[in-house]
Amino acid sequence: MKxxxxxxxxxxxxxxxxxxxxxxxxxxxxxxxxxSYGFYGGQDNSSEWASLPEIYADPNxxxxxxxxxxxxxxxxxxxxxxxxxxxxxxxxxxEQGTSLTVDTSxxxxxxxxxxxxxxxxxxxxxxxxxxxxxxxxxxxxNPHDPMRRALTPAPQISHTLEGRADCLLxxxxxxxxxxxxxxxxxxxxxxxxxYCHIGD
Amino acid sequence: MxxxxxxFIKSCGKGLLAGAILYGGLPPLLRGLTSPExxxxxxxxxxxxxGGIKLDRxxxxxxxxxxxxxxxxxxIGCGKCVKACKLENNVPLQPEYxxxxxxxxxxxxxxxxFVDSPNAGIDGFTAEYMNVKYKDMDVEKSFFVPKLCxxxxxxxxxxxxPVGATYKNKEGVVLVNRQACIGCRYCVQACPFGxxxxxxxxxxxxxxxxxxxxxxxxxxxxxxxxxPVGARVFGDTRDPESTISKLIREQKIGILKQDLGxxxxxxxxxxxxxxQ
Numbered sequence: 001m002k003x004x005x006x007x008x009x010x011x012x013x014x015x016x017x018x019x020x021x022x023x024x025x026x027x028x029x030x031x032x033x034x035x036s037y038g039f040y041g042g043q044d045n046s047s048e049w050a051s052l053p054e055i056y057a058d059p060n061x062x063x064x065x066x067x068x069x070x071x072x073x074x075x076x077x078x079x080x081x082x083x084x085x086x087x088x089x090x091x092x093x094x095e096q097g098t099s100l101t102v103d104t105s106x107x108x109x110x111x112x113x114x115x116x117x118x119x120x121x122x123x124x125x126x127x128x129x130x131x132x133x134x135x136x137x138x139x140x141x142n143p144h145d146p147m148r149r150a151l152t153p154a155p156q157i158s159h160t161l162e163g164r165a166d167c168l169l170x171x172x173x174x175x176x177x178x179x180x181x182x183x184x185x186x187x188x189x190x191x192x193x194x195y196c197h198i199g200d
Numbered sequence: 201m202x203x204x205x206x207x208f209i210k211s212c213g214k215g216l217l218a219g220a221i222l223y224g225g226l227p228p229l230l231r232g233l234t235s236p237e238x239x240x241x242x243x244x245x246x247x248x249x250x251g252g253i254k255l256d257r258x259x260x261x262x263x264x265x266x267x268x269x270x271x272x273x274x275x276i277g278c279g280k281c282v283k284a285c286k287l288e289n290n291v292p293l294q295p296e297y298x299x300x301x302x303x304x305x306x307x308x309x310x311x312x313x314f315v316d317s318p319n320a321g322i323d324g325f326t327a328e329y330m331n332v333k334y335k336d337m338d339v340e341k342s343f344f345v346p347k348l349c350x351x352x353x354x355x356x357x358x359x360x361x362p363v364g365a366t367y368k369n370k371e372g373v374v375l376v377n378r379q380a381c382i383g384c385r386y387c388v389q390a391c392p393f394g395x396x397x398x399x400x401x402x403x404x405x406x407x408x409x410x411x412x413x414x415x416x417x418x419x420x421x422x423x424x425x426x427x428p429v430g431a432r433v434f435g436d437t438r439d440p441e442s443t444i445s446k447l448i449r450e451q452k453i454g455i456l457k458q459d460l461g462x463x464x465x466x467x468x469x470x471x472x473x474x475x476q
Contacts, residue, residue: 014212021216025224035354035368042364045377052413055288056422081428085280089287111278111324112428117334118304118325118342119276123429 057090059083069144076145077124086143109137133185140190157197167191264353264372264465265438266410268421269447270346272470274431277302277344281423281432282322288411288422295319297397299408300348300423305474309338313474321346345475346432348423349374349395349408350456350464357387357396366405372465373412378404392457393464410434 033041059082063070073079084090086108092098106128115125126132132140142148167188170176179186191197285300286293302321306314318330325331325344334342351374358366358374365380366387381404388396388405399406411421415434419425424432435444447469454471455464468475 010209017213017216021220022223025220034359036358036370037367038358038361038364040362040364042361042367042380043377044367044369045379046369046371046373046375046412046416049375049409049412050416052289054414054417054419056284056414056425058419058425078428080430082426084284085426085428089284110326111280112276114324114326116277116325117306117331117339118344120273120343123276 054091055089056084057094061094073144077147078143104136104138106137154197265436266372266415267437267444267465267467268410269433269444269467269469271431272343272345272468274429275344275346276429277304277321277325278428279321279324280426280428281346282320284422284426292400300346303345303347305343305345305472306334306339307341307474309340348466350393350462350466351410353463353465354461356390356392356462360386360390362386373410375409375412376405376407378402381405392460
């Protein structure tokens with residue numbers, strides 16, 4: 001019996017010594033710096049990183065000069081879409097007045113609105129292989145207010161639309177008041193839903 | 201050769217003592233030798249620290265107040281963030297060098313998982329060749345996951361740097377000191393999220409800085425600024441009314457590879473179990 005107690009006591013003593021001598025100093029001497037500055041204690045050059053120039057601006061600063069467009073944009077469906085997504089990075093424009101080049105291509109609109117696997121289902125998407133042909137999206141849709149009116153205002157509809165679902169009946173080729181030649185290929189759907197001609 | 205019990209226990213004790221001293225005592229000794237002024241600077245940050253030595257848990261929480269959140273439910277995969285990041289931070293334009301990128305996860309009805317990130321997502325996901333694979337697939341679920349440096353509170357990359365060239369600053373932002381980096385790529389290997397790369401021009405490691413030059417002046421990171429759907433949110437958690445504080449309060453949040461214990465500071469809303 002005695003030898004068992006001795007062996008047990010020895011085991012406990014060795015464990016205590018192990019924990020005391022290895023774990024404790026390790027715990028005490030693991031300073032926060034290991035996770036902050038690493039084993040070899042690096043030099044903090046945060047101020048150097050902080051001094052780099054900004055390239056992108058804050059869309060709210062655009063308001064200072066472009067108030068009209070800004071207010072139209074701000075309340076539209078595109079209100080959360082930063083100006084710089086289409087107009088390019090704007091810091092140098094804001095500070096030195098360098099000119100910006102706006103991207104009006106279909107490719108740009110596609111990035112968000114083409115129907116693609118992966119997008120949230122409730123996000124507005126169209127199949128661009130069948131929608132709009134080759135025309136620039138901005139021909140019909142005003143990027144600053146995509147749901148309400150066209151970029152260049154078209155004649156408004158002066159008559160009621162009730163019972164007149166097919167615009168082309170009167171405004172098609174050979175109708176009473178045919179559409180202009182450059183409108184060839186458009187359907188009744190585009191007249192109204194492209195926000196060019198607005199009825200009451 | 202015979203050895204008495206007494207001698208055996210004695211030498212065991214000596215061995216343990218020597219091991220303990222080496223294991224516990226060497227790092228602070230080395231650190232003290234390399235940069236004494238930094239230890240002083242460190243203790244100035246947290247008044248509770250004694251002699252420049254303190255435990256991890258004491259002040260990391262209050263020091264790291266920036267948080268970044270990504271809402272997977274909102275991301276549309278337009279890639280504007282990737283482009284803005286490259287222009288803002290002068291990141292090489294080749295698709296293999298990225299501080300941030302967008303991955304697409306497609307899960308079929310037969311539970312097969314497909315992940316792609318063509319050109320890191322900078323050109324969006326609309327090109328024909330990017331979608332051929334999914335044309336006739338029965339897709340059960342699909343979503344985009346934007347990724348970037350998680351600015352871990354316990355960053356493995358910082359621990360492994362052999363020259364102290366990378367660090368987590370007092371605001372909790374993980375940065376690289378380009379003058380000190382020797383380009384050994386050890387941190388690139390250590391990062392569990394693939395957030396680091398070697399800049400081919402300077403031959404030093406580069407990574408997301410959360411646009412430190414912008415946030416330190418009160419602007420948002422460029423990727424957050426341009427996101428058209430508000431899928432990226434950034435802010436100061438000390439302000440209970442900030443967008444980020446509200447999001448953290450109101451949403452269910454997950455982090456990538458939580459089991460690694462890195463304490464990531466990039467939070468994900470709508471994280472799916474397939475996302476790694």
